[in-house]
Amino acid sequence: MTSTNVQGPVALKNVASFMAMAMKLIEREPHLPGFGVCHGPSGLGKSYASMFAQIKVKARRIEVGETWTRRTLLRQILKECGETVRKSWSASDLAELAKASLGGDASRPLIVDEADKLVDKNLIEVVRELQNESGVPVILIGEEKLPEKLLTVERMHNRVLHWFPAQPCDLEDTRALAKAFIAKEIKVEDDLLEAIRQRSGGRARRIVVNLDRAAELARNNGHKLLNLKIWGNHDFYTGEPPQRREIEQFPRRSALKVVV
Template identity: 65%
Template sequence: MSNKTQNNYHGPVALKNVASFMAMTYRLIERPPHLPGFGVCHAPSGYGKTYASIYAQNKTRAIRVEVGDSWTRRSFLRAVMHEFGETIKERAPIADMATRVIAALGDDTSRPLIVDEADKLVDKGMIEIVREIQEKSGAPVILIGEEKLPAKLLTVERMHNRVLDWFPAQPCDLDDVRELARAFVPKVKIADDLLDAIRAQSGGRARRIVVNLAHAAELARNTSSASLDLNAWGGERFFTGEPPKPRQIELYANKSVRAA
């Protein structure tokens, strides 16, 4: 997970998922030519998949695109070429566009193609064009998606047996939370009991953990505290991602009518 905040911390946070994503990336880059060229990273939202992929992009000069809801095959191919710094004519034939992408990736097969939100390509029946690009270029391709992405790929016969490495991103553990706290709240010493409570209440999701750490920093600032533990947290609410429960609006309205 990367960070650039008012705390003047710059760069990625060394979470375990970042290290595992990099290991998968290098395994694909360094694989023998006869091995499959796809890697798949999957997990629920908030596990830090995107941040891990951005770190890998910076380290390996990978081409990275994030699939949009409205994308077509043409949109996808144009986005890849845009990352190469090239443009494609609006009405260029899809076959010609694919040929240009294959040639660009094939020029340096140590540069992976990272496709975030790859579930959308499978849902729209567009994943075959990614398979064609990988096979003809020889470049490694990493697909990133939600937890059901592997199951979706199993429905595409020519895809699932071309995956060399499946990487299920893991929820943050206490060590990861400590790293996030050091990065995002460096001026506050947060005790392990509070960090572990934040981890549990956040479901191990890095995005939620960061929100809770921001609240911890605010609490420390408001109380002029240099350190916090679970006891100091007191009755503060944890951010869990759950929406508030519905209010009994009609009950309130009926009471006001009777009072009138």
Template identity: 55%
Template sequence: MTEESYINKSPGHAPLKNVVAMMALVRKVQARGPHLPNIVVMHGPSGYGKSFASLYAQNKTRAVRVEIGDSWTRKTFLKAILRELGINEPKGTIPDMAERAIELLGEDFNRPLMIDEADKLVDKGFVELVRELAEFSQAPVVLIGEEALPGKLVRVERVHNRILDWAPAQPCDLEDTRHLARLYVPKLTLSDTLVDRVRVQSDGRARRIVTNLDAIAEWARNHGRTEIGNDYDGGFHTGRPPAPRAGNAIGRAA
């Protein structure tokens, strides 16, 4: 069974194309030859569903997954990895914790380490720590980040040279949007035209599509509807800021 057909037959999950791409990326790095690099990258704009795809892959592969926070340091990063590896209260110096993480990651060469918001690793100057974990453990490493991540990694040559493959996240197409509608508003029947309007107004961003589907569901409840087509007259969340109000509007209201 192919990865795509496997995902399509999994109940309760939308088989989004970025989920399929993520699973293919993970399987590729798991199946690499011993002479090949063990780091792969998925990159793309915010809201394309990269984190959703990584959570799906985590569940299917027992991956160790961490999401970098704005305030994180090297020590915070290593503690988070060790907690995911089963160490409840990680202690020790940074080298001690790195050595322990390498040891635990190396116990299962097939178990991926997934790092979301990986841009921050470069911005904070400790992406070399990831290279160390990857090189000495030989565990598959998946970096997930924004569209600028590849350009940032190019500037860190020792990491860039160790990347096996890149997967650019794609905007949702009509089929993806239909799948999201089936998943998040299963009791509603939406016309193809409305589904495509949702896609266009959402700029193909999965997160925004889900927000707009929720708005349609609320509209449907208020109007007592289960089937909705071109007569939908509710608004869409487009990501564009609201137009500025007239400068004296508040003054007139007062």
């Protein structure tokens, strides 16, 4: 069985842009706002880029859950800071410890994934207060409407230093993904890569699924070269569900055929 070349995060353009935003926040002057926002549709690789930055700058990173409360949010942040907390501590106690822990090394950003939920659950003010009093850079990651949601919070919209809209993958990004996820002995030509990119909507997650299908095609047929002609009429993964089927709930009775 062939192996891929993945040894870590793939350096796509969104990864580079996310790192640039992180460094801008870390190196900002003390009087400048401390928030960065990465936003865009799902599948563009926002979380992937944040994990790369997390490793590079030793950031603390949390992903907001559907059932989180104020206390859950603070406990998760403190867990990332390596703090041990008591169940009896109030939200105020947790917040004070979080400010001190985050501020202890303000060069380590706090990355908050699924940040839309912070606004939806009225928790964004907790994070704003933590950032304001600790001075730590905070990067919020969310869907395309996250900037609009933040603009509805009076004390948030002017605290964002950098807005980063994640971009769809281009052909160069798709080549990088193919290099990482398809065995090195298999060459994939640009016509197929561009078709995969387009049919995937430029979304890295879908591109990787289609590259996996291409790798399977190559393995099953012994191909060392893949192009659009060899791909033929194989389906592309687009993320769309199958069309609704017309199936009778109660099939009509039909006359039985007697075979003599």
